[in-house]
Amino acid sequence: MARVIVDVMPKPEILDPQGKAVTGALARLGFSGLSVRQGKRFEIEVDGEVTDERLGQISHAAETLLANTVIETFQVRVDS
Amino acid sequence: MARVIVDVMPKPEILDPQGKAVTGALARLGFSGLSVRQGKRFEIEVDGEVTDERLGQISHAAETLLANTVIETFQVRVDS
Numbered sequence: 001m002a003r004v005i006v007d008v009m010p011k012p013e014i015l016d017p018q019g020k021a022v023t024g025a026l027a028r029l030g031f032s033g034l035s036v037r038q039g040k041r042f043e044i045e046v047d048g049e050v051t052d053e054r055l056g057q058i059s060h061a062a063e064t065l066l067a068n069t070v071i072e073t074f075q076v077r078v079d080s
Numbered sequence: 081m082a083r084v085i086v087d088v089m090p091k092p093e094i095l096d097p098q099g100k101a102v103t104g105a106l107a108r109l110g111f112s113g114l115s116v117r118q119g120k121r122f123e124i125e126v127d128g129e130v131t132d133e134r135l136g137q138i139s140h141a142a143e144t145l146l147a148n149t150v151i152e153t154f155q156v157r158v159d160s
Contacts, residue, residue: 007121009121022145
């Protein structure tokens, strides 16, 4: 069983209210000098080998279902 | 400016309804043989150097604010 990781993050130019809230909460708790952006992480267990074709399918799935590419970027990688 | 990544995932024994929904949606779209778990990814920009002390602070922040350690595991690493 192989595992593929898809990371989805808000684009840099897009407002990130969740990240802003976390940044503010950290500052109030005394953790200063930190700036947080919040995104999503998907761990995908794949039946069988992760071939290039399979990875292409997963990239396509990430683009169409996991990320909203208008406001988010995504990265697909095989977990080592 | 250095960057630290915190990954937060539901523990394996915990139900993950979001992941289940994504798994089902992928299957309906024709992407079969995939099992998805969904978590969160935080990208933290740190002012100045990431010293061991600073990284310890961020781990503490992750444990208290970013992850609910009853149901989630977290991983802190410096982005290379």
